[in-house]
Structures are given as C-alpha cells and as structure tokens.
Amino acid sequence: MIILDNTVLSAFSRLKLLPSLKKLYPYVAISEEILNEYSLQWQQTIPNWIRILQSDKSISLKDSPLSLSSADLSIIRLALEHNITIASDDRPLRIYAEKRGISITGSFGLLKALYQKNIIKTREEYITYLNSLQEDVYISDELMKWALEE
C-alpha cells in the first residue's frame, strides 16, 4: 500500500494518472483529513478505489515542525501505524517523515516507474507527462537528465 499526500494526489489527478497508479499499486490510500482539505466538487473526482483512512490521533508527534499542517500529520500517523510508504513532493513533509523512519517517494519517481513498467507506453507520452509535472513541482536539469536515462 502507498499513501498519497495532497501534492501527489493533486498532480496525479490533474495528469489523469490515478488509474495508472492503481496498476502499479493495488492499494492506494489517503487520510480523511487530506480528503477534507479539498472542495466538495473536487472530492467527487477522486476514484472510489482509493481508500480513505482515519489516523490514530493518539500517536504523539510533539516534535513536528510548524511547516506541516494537521492533515500532513495525519498521513505521518497512518504511515507509522501501518508501516506504509508516503508519496509526497513537499520537502518539509519528506524531511520530517524520513526523520521518523518512514519510507518516502514522490511524483517524479512514480512517473519513471510507470514508464519503466510500460504502464506509460511511449517515451513521447512519458516526456509529455514530465513536462506537465513541472506545473506541480520544479524539476532541475540534473533530475530531468536522470528521468530520461533508460
């Protein structure tokens, strides 16, 4: 299972890649708090196979930085409780998750995995997605070069 924060959820929804993500991971989850941060209209676009989980608020995160919200902390709690990887493009969240021993990935790595597993079928399509992802997260020349290596 993998849990998405709202950077990856928003990016993959905009890119219309959530169905492709299901081919990579049969179980994809978000927290109820993450869901509630979107408008009702947007919430209705989330596929029903994405699991909505409730976090255990009794898990103490007193050392969490001010740069994170309560919804961010809800996915940290879920990751700790269920030993799940978090997908996030938010650096403060990634840094704190790593500090808590949670495994992390992001949109960029997910996109390359979709291509390498032939879920994104062509290189042209992959490059189009990479370019479009730059609307959501900046990709340096160095990282773009890595992404384009076969």
Added chain:
Amino acid sequence: MTEKINIKLPVDLLELTGLSYESLEEKSLLIWVLELYSEGKITLSKAANLVHMKVDKFLSEFKKRHLKHIGGPVTIRDVQKDFDTIQDLTKDQ
C-alpha cells in the same frame, strides 16, 4: 485561533489596487504564503490552511501566477532512493 501580528504597508496601495483594507490584508497574506510554498518552506496543506482556502482553490491561485514549486527530491541520490522504494514495493507484482 492563530495568533496575529500587524504589519505596515504604504496607504497608496489602497488606491493603486482599488482594494478595501480587509481585501488588501488578505491579498498580502496570500502573496506571502504563495512565496513560502513556492520556496518549499511549507507544505501545500499548510499553505492552504494559512489562507483559509481549500487545497484545489489554493493550487489554482498558485498556477495562475505561473510560480514554480521547489519540492520533491533534491539530488540524483534522493530521486534514485525514491525510485528504489517503488521498485521494492512493486517487485512481486
């Protein structure tokens, strides 16, 4: 309730923008928060919370200004680690 501070802005901004005092205050806050999010200093969720917006609405404000979000992995080593994590999770599929 979040504790607040007062900041001073030139009064000319009221006339130049045509905004009311309250709207100018809201807009100033939005600009600050967009910059903090753009620089990767706060999360998307925290940014939307600070300006009392839904995440989808905040993202549309962000994108209409063509800002870049500094986020995700920093180095090749970081992104390779992200990728290896995915490979490990999907190797049996």
